[in-house]
Amino acid sequence: xxxxxxxxxxxxxxxxxxxxxxxxxxxxxxxxxxxxxxxxxxxxxxxxxxxxxxxxxxxxxxxxxxxxxxxxxxxxxxxxxxxxxxxxxxxxxxxxxxxxxxxxxxxxxxxxxxxxxxxxxxxxxxxxxxxxxxxxxxxxxxxxxxxxxxxxxxxxxxxxxxxxxxxxxxxxxxxxxxxxxxxxxxxxxxxxxxxxxxxxxxxxxxxxxxxxxxxxxxxxxxxxxxxxxxxxxxxxxxxxxxxxxxxxxxxxxxxxxxxxxxxxxxxxxxxxxxxxx
Amino acid sequence: xxxxxxxxxxxxxxxxxxxxxxxxxxxxxxxxxxxxxxxxxxxxxxxxxxxxxxxxxxxxxxxxxxxxxxxxxxxxxxxxxxxxxxxxxxxxxxxxxxxxxxxxxxxxxxxxxxxxxxxxxxxxxxxxxxxxxxxxxxxxxxxxxxxxxxxxxxxxx
Numbered sequence: 001x002x003x004x005x006x007x008x009x010x011x012x013x014x015x016x017x018x019x020x021x022x023x024x025x026x027x028x029x030x031x032x033x034x035x036x037x038x039x040x041x042x043x044x045x046x047x048x049x050x051x052x053x054x055x056x057x058x059x060x061x062x063x064x065x066x067x068x069x070x071x072x073x074x075x076x077x078x079x080x081x082x083x084x085x086x087x088x089x090x091x092x093x094x095x096x097x098x099x100x101x102x103x104x105x106x107x108x109x110x111x112x113x114x115x116x117x118x119x120x121x122x123x124x125x126x127x128x129x130x131x132x133x134x135x136x137x138x139x140x141x142x143x144x145x146x147x148x149x150x151x152x153x154x155x156x157x158x159x160x161x162x163x164x165x166x167x168x169x170x171x172x173x174x175x176x177x178x179x180x181x182x183x184x185x186x187x188x189x190x191x192x193x194x195x196x197x198x199x200x201x202x203x204x205x206x207x208x209x210x211x212x213x214x215x216x217x218x219x220x221x222x223x224x225x226x227x228x229x230x231x232x233x234x235x236x237x238x239x240x241x242x243x244x245x246x247x248x249x250x251x252x253x254x255x256x257x258x259x260x261x262x263x264x265x266x267x268x269x270x271x272x273x274x275x276x277x
Numbered sequence: 278x279x280x281x282x283x284x285x286x287x288x289x290x291x292x293x294x295x296x297x298x299x300x301x302x303x304x305x306x307x308x309x310x311x312x313x314x315x316x317x318x319x320x321x322x323x324x325x326x327x328x329x330x331x332x333x334x335x336x337x338x339x340x341x342x343x344x345x346x347x348x349x350x351x352x353x354x355x356x357x358x359x360x361x362x363x364x365x366x367x368x369x370x371x372x373x374x375x376x377x378x379x380x381x382x383x384x385x386x387x388x389x390x391x392x393x394x395x396x397x398x399x400x401x402x403x404x405x406x407x408x409x410x411x412x413x414x415x416x417x418x419x420x421x422x423x424x425x426x427x428x429x430x431x432x433x434x
Contacts, residue, residue, distance in 0.1 A: 025281060028280060030280075031281060031282050032281070034286065035283040038287075046294045050298055054301040057301060057302045057303075057304075060305050060309035062311075062312030065309075072306065076306050094299065098302065102297075102298040103291075142280060142281060143284075143287045145280070146287025146290075146291065149284065149288050150288045150291040
């Protein structure tokens with residue numbers, strides 16, 4: 001903790017919600033700022049994801065698989081089946097299916113950072129001189145919007161690649177309402193709204209879930225920290241243990257579900273980019 | 278809710294990781310999965326083939342057994358028939374030998390009886406002469422009586 005005295009509840013929460021940055025952010029949007037903690041954990045977990053899977057892939061046997069290989073195969077087959085049913089171009093699938101796999105495993109791991117005790121890594125960080133640390137990269141809107149923006153770029157790329165630039169632009173102005181010139185601006189506006197809504201909701205959904213989950217873990221941690229030797233505070237402490245257990249168990253579902261939803265929406269959006277109106 | 282350059286960093290990392298997965302993770306795992314699927318399919322068809330082969334072989338074995346049993350029965354029947362024939366032949370041979378022996382014995386007995394009759398006949402003649410000599414106590418013309426006795430001898434035959 002940066003402060004000398006024990007922090008009060010509001011200070012505790014604010015401290016836990018402060019990113020480790022290269023310099024202080026001014027205003028809502030500041031392109032010179034980097035969240036070092038988000039980048040550290042997201043890149044670290046991303047590398048962990050791909051290297052563990054690559055190591056396994058290199059040793060993958062077509063004979064009897066080990067347990068770990070079987071577990072990875074289950075995920076790979078799940079992703080592969082979903083990709084096959086949603087994206088109908090085998091050529092696009094060569095990139096999109098591995099991308100969906102990466103997204104699923106990576107986001108799952110990033111979400112799973114939420115299950116670590118909320119003060120554990122910040123305490124360790126504090127001990128080695130890192131005074132602000134947020135350990136859940138997906139609770140940072142920059143990370144989730146970054147990924148959903150990536151999906152948007154992918155959609156644009158495949159739209160142009162599959163339909164051709166001319167056809168795609170034609171579609172921007174003629175779908176969904178029709179080819180009448182008076183409808184062009186309306187069509188275009190609808191298309192733009194669709195793209196923005198897709199991308200923002202895609203990123204915000206994951207961010208919102210993880211941010212809320214993290215906040216509740218902090219509140220539960222505050223209940224536990226209320227211990228002061230009195231009966232009332234003792235009850236709060238017991239409540240903190242029970243609530244923390246329940247919320248963590250429930251959160252196992254949430255982190256998996258959110259990772260799955262993000263992956264599925266990625267596939268759906270890319271699949272939509274393949275379809276002509 | 279601060280937007281900053283982290284967003285673009287994350288965007289780049291996103292594509293790099295996806296590219297890496299596409300290059301080094303996805304293909305080997307998919308290859309292993311496909312190969313295993315093929316192995317299982319091959320194994321299943323091999324099992325089917327083996328099963329039908331087994332059925333065929335079993336049928337063949339049953340046929341062979343049946344054939345063997347039939348030929349054994351045939352052999353036994355033949356042997357029994359031959360045995361019966363041998364016994365029959367032996368019996369006939371024995372009967373023939375016995376008959377022959379009996380005939381021979383009968384013939385021999387006939388000859389012996391004849392001889393005995395001859396000898397007896399000789400002696401009867403001598404006895405009769407002697408008896409007559411004793412009875413008559415007188416000279417008898419041997420010549421005349423010899424014819425008489427010869428006639429008697431002839432009658433005794």
